[in-house]
């Protein structure tokens with residue numbers, strides 16, 4: 001049997017929002033390849049406990065989970081302190097957690113905008129800083145998770161789409177500012193994926209139907225597809241890839 005080209009044994013990983021959906025699939029995929037995983041979550045302790053079990057079940061090192069809001073710098077300081085005490089270092093950060101207000105742009109209140117931007121875009125700044133301090137001279141890989149809303153107009157998605165566009169731009173800037181220190185920063189962006197997040201869209205059914213219809217590959221993207229792309233960008237196979245957005249959408253976004 002062919003040996004996997006990717007071996008993350010001995011690597012320490014933080015995945016934000018790793019308790020459900022795409023984040024959980026990323027935790028499982030990285031653990032399957034030998035990484036020791038820490039993930040955080042916002043509210044749902046039961047989902048976090050279930051995710052810990054699923055990650056541990058792949059047979060790698062024991063995962064840890066921490067309740068921490070990525071939009072709160074004090075929470076993040078505590079999260080990185082836990083990682084320092086438990087792992088002593090960090091090699092990979094996956095900034096995946098996201099939330100946001102779903103409304104037509106004209107209805108967005110100031111607090112809707114700030115809340116969405118703080119969680120989805122600004123959080124990458126303290127996350128990258130905390131991660132790079134624990135990466136030290138060894139460097140590492142940072143991957144942010146984005147969506148087609150960064151470049152495409154999607155009903156109700158104005159605030160989240162703008163936050164994802166800001167996130168992708170931050171990634172490019174972080175990439176050039178830190179490449180010489182051995183830190184790679186990239187984005188994995190995805191088309192519609194049927195996770196809990198989609199339940200908040202008033203037009204969920206329509207999104208899923210349209211996406212399927214418009215996807216040349218003939219099926220919707222899964223959390224596992226996103227996790228595969230993240231795995232690639234955290235591995236040495238992508239060692240000269242800096243500041244890029246890898247789109248996982250079965251070709252949906254290139255259809256005219």
Ligand SMILES: NC(=O)c1ccc[n+]([C@@H]2O[C@H](COP(=O)([O-])OP(=O)(O)OC[C@H]3O[C@@H](n4cnc5c(N)ncnc54)[C@H](OP(=O)(O)O)[C@@H]3O)[C@@H](O)[C@H]2O)c1
Nearest residue numbers: 017019021022042043044069070097098147190193195197
């Ligand atoms: N679903 C899609 O169609 C789609 C497509 C492309 C890209 N994406 C992106 O993929 C990522 C994950 O989305 P998903 O669909 O997997 O979402 P999801 O199923 O709603 O899961 C969100 C995860 O993030 C955590 N979280 C949310 N806000 C947080 C905060 N402020 N601090 C810490 N943790 C927080 C949640 O924790 P709790 O369980 O405690 O709430 C949960 O673990 C997001 O960046 C999203 O934009 C999604």
